[in-house]
Amino acid sequence: xxxxxxxxxxxxxxxxxxxxxxxxxxxxxxxxxxxxxxxxxxxxxxxxxxxxxxxxxxxxxxxxxxxxxxxxxxxxxxxxxxxxxxxxxxxxxxxxxxxxxxxxxxxxxxxxxxxxxxxxxxxxxxxxxxxxxxxxxxxxxxxxxxxxxxxxxxxxxxxxxxxxxxxxxxxxxxxxxxxxxxxxxxxxxxxxxxxxxxxxxxxxxxxxxxxxxxxxxxxxxxxxxxxxxxxxxxxxxxxxxxxxxxxxxxxxxxxxxxxxxxxxxxxxxxxxxxxxxxxxxxxxxxxxxxxxxxxxxxxxxxxxxxxxxxxxxxxxxxxxxxxxxxxxxxxxxxxxxxxxxxxxxxxxxxxxxxxxxxxxxxxxxxxxxxxxxxxxxxxxxxxxxxxxxxxxxxxxxxxxxxxxxxxxxxxxxxxxxxxxxxxxxxxxxxxxxxxxxxxxx
Numbered sequence: 001x002x003x004x005x006x007x008x009x010x011x012x013x014x015x016x017x018x019x020x021x022x023x024x025x026x027x028x029x030x031x032x033x034x035x036x037x038x039x040x041x042x043x044x045x046x047x048x049x050x051x052x053x054x055x056x057x058x059x060x061x062x063x064x065x066x067x068x069x070x071x072x073x074x075x076x077x078x079x080x081x082x083x084x085x086x087x088x089x090x091x092x093x094x095x096x097x098x099x100x101x102x103x104x105x106x107x108x109x110x111x112x113x114x115x116x117x118x119x120x121x122x123x124x125x126x127x128x129x130x131x132x133x134x135x136x137x138x139x140x141x142x143x144x145x146x147x148x149x150x151x152x153x154x155x156x157x158x159x160x161x162x163x164x165x166x167x168x169x170x171x172x173x174x175x176x177x178x179x180x181x182x183x184x185x186x187x188x189x190x191x192x193x194x195x196x197x198x199x200x201x202x203x204x205x206x207x208x209x210x211x212x213x214x215x216x217x218x219x220x221x222x223x224x225x226x227x228x229x230x231x232x233x234x235x236x237x238x239x240x241x242x243x244x245x246x247x248x249x250x251x252x253x254x255x256x257x258x259x260x261x262x263x264x265x266x267x268x269x270x271x272x273x274x275x276x277x278x279x280x281x282x283x284x285x286x287x288x289x290x291x292x293x294x295x296x297x298x299x300x301x302x303x304x305x306x307x308x309x310x311x312x313x314x315x316x317x318x319x320x321x322x323x324x325x326x327x328x329x330x331x332x333x334x335x336x337x338x339x340x341x342x343x344x345x346x347x348x349x350x351x352x353x354x355x356x357x358x359x360x361x362x363x364x365x366x367x368x369x370x371x372x373x374x375x376x377x378x379x380x381x382x383x384x385x386x387x388x389x390x391x392x393x394x395x396x397x398x399x400x401x402x403x404x405x406x407x408x409x410x411x412x413x414x415x416x417x418x419x420x421x422x423x424x425x426x427x428x429x430x431x432x433x434x435x436x437x438x439x440x441x
Contacts, residue, residue, distance in 0.1 A: 046249025058239025066429025152347030153210030199309025207354020268319035276303020279327025302330035305356035310364035365391035
């Protein structure tokens, strides 16, 4: 009986192994990692949360009541138009190449026009353990928030029609090429530029465009003589808090895996944000004698901006250093420098995102450690002074290209439909005149 039992068990084992072999072979050949995929879908949702409702509330709370809906509409409108354009051509321009083209270092291809070649089971060549659809979605959320950030510089005075045209053209002509340069196989990435999650591609890029936009639009009517204090700072606190939470998708999600790098990126993001909020608050306390709530939330955002390019390359001490530097430097840029030079960057897109992005990019080159990321060798940690020069090229190229092309786009729109609302509309308010609604109707 025992003999027959063991013989049956042996035959059953052979049969089970035979039946399971095709499934095992399929599993072995499938590079998809369900953990990475789940994390990246979550990260994409977190980054989308940063624009709506995060940025919408953050910006809407800082303008006057008569312009709150118009300001929130800019974030919502940008989300919609950029989603469609990213699907049509943006992803293709930024992240795909034509093997037969010599222009791949500077611009992507139209091979993925309308996402045609992207199948349900396609795996991303740039992130080999998740579906390409998920990688495209993740990068879409970056493309959405970057142009939307520019709205902070031009608040209270730009036509909504002009804004939508600007978002569309700027995405395709500025954001997509620079994203390709750094992340899509272009010349800055090949050079070794360190930009883990968007210090130059996102923040310096948006901040520079914001600076150009506010200079070309001119100051708000009554700027310097009327009270333009935020109408509802509680909205801004909620918005900043949503930005802070969403930023973990931004930085930790850029690891593109649910592993060690994502964990460290999340930790340094938290440390830098908190340190920068304290540093901005302390600087303001010394200079203005009061720690404002607006200063605290602005400092936290400045720290999040500055840690973004370095989040996958620095240790906690590096994050603390970057946070403190960002809090002080961005306070001086957004408050003291703006007041001294007299330009009207309404919600400090340049002072926080432009300056913070450039500062973070340079500090990434100084503080990167190959003990955290083997592909990164910083100046102060690993003695790689050459990395600082590469980071400077990254910052300079982004600033110059963005400033020039942004100026051309804005001038073209101004000639065709005009950029700015009339003085009467600006005085009465954008909400009722551009959208036919008010917050308290």
